[in-house]
Amino acid sequence: MTALALLGYISAALLAQVIVAILVTALRPRPSLVDPVQGRSLPNAAWTGLRAFRVRSREDEDDATSQTSFYLEPVDQQPLAPYRAGQFLTFQLELPDAQGQVRRVTRCYSLSDRHDPQAFRITVKRVPAPRDRPDLSPGLVSNHFLDRVAPGAILQLRAPAGAFVLGDDPSVPAVLIAGGIGITPLFAMARAALATQPDRALHLFYGVQDRRELVFEADLLAMQQQHPNFHVTIVQSCPLPGKAEGDSFHATGFIDVALLRRVLPHGRHSFYVCGPPPMMASLVPALREWGVAGDAVHYEAFGPASIESPEQGIAAPLETPIEIQFVTSARTLSWTGADTNLLDFAERHGIAVDSGCRSGSCGTCETALTAGEVGYAQPSSFEVAKGHCLLCVAVPTGDLVLQA
Ligand code: FES
Known part of the structure; x- marks a missing residue:
């Protein structure tokens, strides 16, 4: 073998090694990120923009079939990165308006369970649309989900987002306060906390009109039986005839500070509140008046902000517009x-x-x-x-x- 041929073999071998190294690097799974909440590796980062999801299944959560869960799996079949329980998904849909014109509408729904790498779950409640502004009604999209979104449907979603998430410190007992379908982010928080912070004290207050409005009841009972540090107080504002306290609910009326004082043990707590505007408008300021520190009260309202921050006050009309x-x-x-x-x-x-x-x-x-x-x-x-x-x-x- 001549020196030139030998040099050629060595060069070819080196080139082959370089090609193999490039291929190995390119095909290696992406370096995993670390989930700051759960300390686990994340399979991939959340996406930007819209991503297509297919409705895998739907499940009615109440007898009246007015509250339904939708399980959504990514069309690209890539595993879903963990989100923080309490976050929401943003949906972009094309829906016909009252004149039959197709319009783009965007709506957000809380994720209603803890992380599952295969599928997201949201739970949607039927909402009567106000006659005067059907175009602005949250019912426009919620009712579309309940009436028309079937297994197999493709939906466009933005990645989980939102800052209404459970704090990380397991030594601070969490008080989760839900009104109606506001249970969805709080149920997700409870499920995540019981899985990752099993020693944390959790108190869930769940207000509904009557038993027909309750969702996840069997799950809540099972969670309570399995976790002695998980306490559930169900409050009904208008129990069905013949039903008394103790019969699947613990108090009559609305969730208020008097009830919280009666049920909660003495000490420091973090409060997480999600419910309809009247509940938020009364309860959040009442917690502050009770002396709960501002940074210990976390809330998420349905639709437009319904809580005036202490700094806001009532805006006076401007002298010069x-x-x-x-x-x-x-x-x-x-x-x-x-x-x-x-x-x-x-x-x-x-x-x-x-x-x-x-x-x-x-x-x-x-x-x-x-x-x-x-x-x-x-x-x-x-x-x-x-x-x-x-x-x-x-x-x-x-x-x-x-x-x-
Ligand atoms: S940031 Fe969501 S509508 Fe404005």
């Missing part, structure tokens, strides 16, 4: 301070803005702000892009030019 220019809609309007946020303001004037959570968490209402500045009454959990703002939680601090 602020000018808001909506460039895309070719409208310039006067902000007088009568609206809680720019999303309400835009909608009240017939300017269509896509929205989802309406509480600063999903980013759907993010809008380019080409002039002026906005303020936020509460910190949003969504990271807003530079030069943009979240209309659902923003108020103008001066004249604005918005790309909407």
Whole structure:
């Protein structure tokens, strides 16, 4: 063998090694991330934008079939990265409006169970649509789910998001307070906490009108039997005739501070509240008045924010109105301070803005702000892009030019 041939063999061998090394690196599973909550490896990161999911199955959760769970698996069949219990999914759908015109609508639903790498679960309740604004009704999408979304349907979803999640410190007992279908994120929190923080004390207060509205009842009973540190108090505001306390519920009326004082042991707790606006508007301020520290009260309301933060106060009408220019809609309007946020303001004037959570968490209402500045009454959990703002939680601090 000549020196030249030998050199050729060595070069070919080296090249083959390099190719093999490149292939091994490319085909190796992506380095796993670490789940900060559960300390486990994550199979992959959450996605950006929309991802297609197929409805694997649906399951009615009450006798009236007005509350139904949907199990959603990714069309790409890649495992789902863990989310934090309490977070929600954002759905983008194309639905016909009252005139039969197909419109894009965005809605958020809490994940209603702890992480499963194969499928997400949401639980949706039928909502009667108000006659005057069917286009804004949360019932538009919820009822579409219950009436038309069948196994096999394909849905477009954004990744789990939201800051309404259980704190990590297992030494602080958690008090989970749910009103109606507000049980969904709290049930997920309870399931996750019992799996990952089995020694943590958990108190669930679940308010419904009567037994027919209860969901996950069998699961809650089983969880209570298996975990002596999990305590459930079911409250019915209007029990069915012939039913008395002790007969599948523990108290009559509404969840209030008096009930919490009666049931909870003395000591420090973290509170997590999710329910309809009247419950949130009364209970969250009452917890603060009771002396619970602000950072120990976590809440998520349905739809528009219904709780005034202590800093907010009642806005006085502005002496000099602020000018808001909506460039895309070719409208310039006067902000007088009568609206809680720019999303309400835009909608009240017939300017269509896509929205989802309406509480600063999903980013759907993010809008380019080409002039002026906005303020936020509460910190949003969504990271807003530079030069943009979240209309659902923003108020103008001066004249604005918005790309909407
Ligand atoms: S609608 Fe979700 S952030 Fe505004």
